[in-house]
Amino acid sequence: MEIDNIESLKxxxxxxxxxxxxxxxxxxxxxxxxGAVYKGKFGDGCEIAVKRLSTDSRQGDIEFKNEVLLVAKLQHRNLVRLLGFSLEGSERLLIYEFLHNESLDKFIFGKFLKNTTTTCDIPK
Structure with a gap:
């Protein structure tokens, strides 16, 4: 993905x-x-996930934009794609593609956590 202008992601x-x-x-x-993550839907039906970052962050606007640009350039089939951002006043939002299904932690650990009745004999 070739992204040269941060404003194209705004x-x-x-x-x-x-x-x-x-x-x-x-x-x-x-x-x-x-921060919190919300499901969103644009008028054209496109679904997104919006992360509303905590206002406690001390990160400046320039650092935030640089981080957005860096993350937006990362692409891998196992990563959720960053679509853009919003930066207005103290509000900092990250917009990701929305993926249907459970959260990643439930996908990875769900079955493991349900089957934790197995015990091990550890030699002393």
Whole structure:
């Protein structure tokens, strides 16, 4: 992916607010240490995942944009693709492609966690 201009990845905050139904709890997919993730849908039916970063971050605008540009250039079949960002006032949003199914941690650890009744005899 050839991305030279960070502005080509920029979305309006109001567009993302509309796509997520004003970041409604019904659209909330999860909450992590860096912020909450919401499911969104554009008018054309395109589904997205929007990560609304915590306002506690001390990262500056230039550093944020540089990080977005770097991550957007990463492409691998096992990585969710970053589509863009929004940066308005203290609001920092990352827009990812939306993938149907469970979260990655459930996919990786789900069966393992359900079968934790197995015990091991560890020699002392």
């Amino acid at each position: 979305y309006n905050f109001s567009t993302l607010r509309g796509a997520t139904n004003n970041f409604s709890e019904d659209n909330k997919l999860g909450q992590g240490g860096f």
